[in-house]
Amino acid sequence: MLLVLAALCSIGWKYQQYLEQPWTRDGQVRAQVIQITPRVTGPIVAMHVNDNAEVQSGDTLFEIDPRTYEAALKQAEANLAQAKSKLKKAQDDAKRGKSLHRREPGALSQSTLIKLDNAVEAADAGVMVAKAALEQVSLNLAFTQVKAPADGFVTNLTLRTGSQVVANQPSVALVDRNSFWIEAFFKETDIKDVTAGAKAVVTLMTYPDQPLEARVESIGYGIAHKDGSTGVELLPNVNPNFQWIRLAQRIPVRIKLDKVPDDIQLRVGTSASVMIIKTAQDV
Incomplete structure (x- = not known):
């Protein structure tokens, strides 16, 4: 009996914590991805980077026949x-x-x-x-020397020596290493008291034992709504729903990490859990 009561108390305490400190597992690592676009047309005569290579701003990525x-x-x-x-x-x-x-x-x-x-x-x-x-x-x-505009990571590289590149058409993706953030989706009922600057804790699925301190940077002001969009024969799309169930919408919240340890490598698209600290004693 005592074990049951203890379990119920623990569940109640956890639920209260959830109400006071919203938590979601629906988070992902994001970053600015720069599309490297040649300014001139021609065949590549030299490649200076490999796929997934780390580069510094100003490094030559590849050379076009000059x-x-x-x-x-x-x-x-x-x-x-x-x-x-x-x-x-x-x-x-x-x-x-x-x-x-x-x-x-x-x-x-x-x-x-x-x-x-x-x-x-x-x-x-x-x-x-x-x-x-x-x-x-x-x-x-x-411009035949195509250089990295920022520090970052080359990803999904498919170019090779001899490949033809065309002016003003993106050819290489570069993840800006200084632009990482966490995009977390919270129920609209959980963020009514949340403001920019609120403390948060981020746990990456890749590093479950290393929670990271963070802050709420901003909260989204809108999400897409499918009902009413134009469908077949110019008629509006209306999704069926259950009148007795009213689901809370999920709002994107941008989370900025305070500091990332050297032994943690952020990767775009990986999963993260986020908890926002709303109680005064925890701020």
Whole structure:
């Protein structure tokens, strides 16, 4: 009898703790996944990383064949030299015309002088265009070296030397190592008193014996609702439900870990349990 009473007391205490400190097993590790997107098109001539490799910001991930862009750079340099030569000729012609006009007024018509000035302006604009083209080509050549924009982990790498990459199409996934958080789903009835900054405890399924201290970073302001969405023949979708059962909706809560020990490796998509501490004596 005493054992039964003790068990009931224990269950009651646990239930009270659950009411005061909401808990869920419906949590997952999340992180920002950067889609590495080449800025130029071409075949890969060198791979500098392997699948699941850890990289630092600025590390070269792979190289695109630069020969096309090197040739374009030489062409742009030649175009700039040609534009500068045209500018110098236009300036010299304008200088000689004005000098002649000063020595022999009326030797050149006013329209001719204006044309000489216009030719200088046009040649000057040509130099600016050539410089811009050279800068663009130089950037394209630099873009053949595809680098990591942040510290992180390369994942699901399928590229190989010889693979063709296309400009502005994602080719590599990079998990930002400094962006991990926990996304936990709590019943709407459990979070009415929860605010950003509340203390939380996270237990990763991968490391069940190492609870981690955390804080509530934010609480979601909305979830998708299927009822009323457009279905077949433009009619609304309405899911059947039981009138005598009213289930609480689950709201996403973003949890920020205070500190992650060196011996724990967070991985996107892995499971986590989260408990939010609401009682004053535990904060």
